[in-house]
Amino acid sequence: MAAEIPRLRRFARVLARQADVADDLVQETLVRAIAARGQFQEGTNLRAWLFTILRHARAAAVRRAARSPMVHPESLPDAPVSGGQEERQAMHDVANAYRRLSAIHREALWVVVVEGLDYADAARVLGVPAGTLRSRLSRAREQLRRSLGLDPLPRSQMEEE
Numbered sequence: 001m002a003a004e005i006p007r008l009r010r011f012a013r014v015l016a017r018q019a020d021v022a023d024d025l026v027q028e029t030l031v032r033a034i035a036a037r038g039q040f041q042e043g044t045n046l047r048a049w050l051f052t053i054l055r056h057a058r059a060a061a062v063r064r065a066a067r068s069p070m071v072h073p074e075s076l077p078d079a080p081v082s083g084g085q086e087e088r089q090a091m092h093d094v095a096n097a098y099r100r101l102s103a104i105h106r107e108a109l110w111v112v113v114v115e116g117l118d119y120a121d122a123a124r125v126l127g128v129p130a131g132t133l134r135s136r137l138s139r140a141r142e143q144l145r146r147s148l149g150l151d152p153l154p155r156s157q158m159e160e161e
Contacts, residue, residue: 001050008030011110029053036053045124051115051117
């Protein structure tokens with residue numbers, strides 16, 4: 001379980017967008033996983049199981065926050081990035097395009113592209129059929145290309161993704 005903590009932290013930062021909130025989310029995930037360790041089935045993907053717990057913990061936190069009268073820093077706009085090198089601006093553009101994706105598309109892209117889960121495990125983590133996951137990935141990639149002003153891929157290449 002300890003070996004998965006860096007991946008959990010990255011995924012939590014994608015979901016929470018703030019390091020301290022993400023760290024709390026990872027801690028909550030680990031507490032829940034330890035408490036439910038008897039429910040883990042040997043031979044299955046531990047990472048997928050932990051990611052599922054993390055997503056459920058995040059959903060519970062969002063529901064709690066929605067009932068709170070306080071303004072959360074997450075809801076405030078991001079600070080602008082200062083000027084600099086072209087690579088930094090390109091990363092800023094990609095990050096902004098990624099943030100504009102819907103939550104379901106961001107999650108699908110993250111667990112497959114960044115975390116490297118295969119489609120079956122990613123579909124289980126997200127609680128959707130594999131075909132739905134593939135559709136979300138295709139749409140997310142296409143939206144990113146459009147947001148970045150890149151030419152769309154020819155139909156034949158899109159089917160290979």
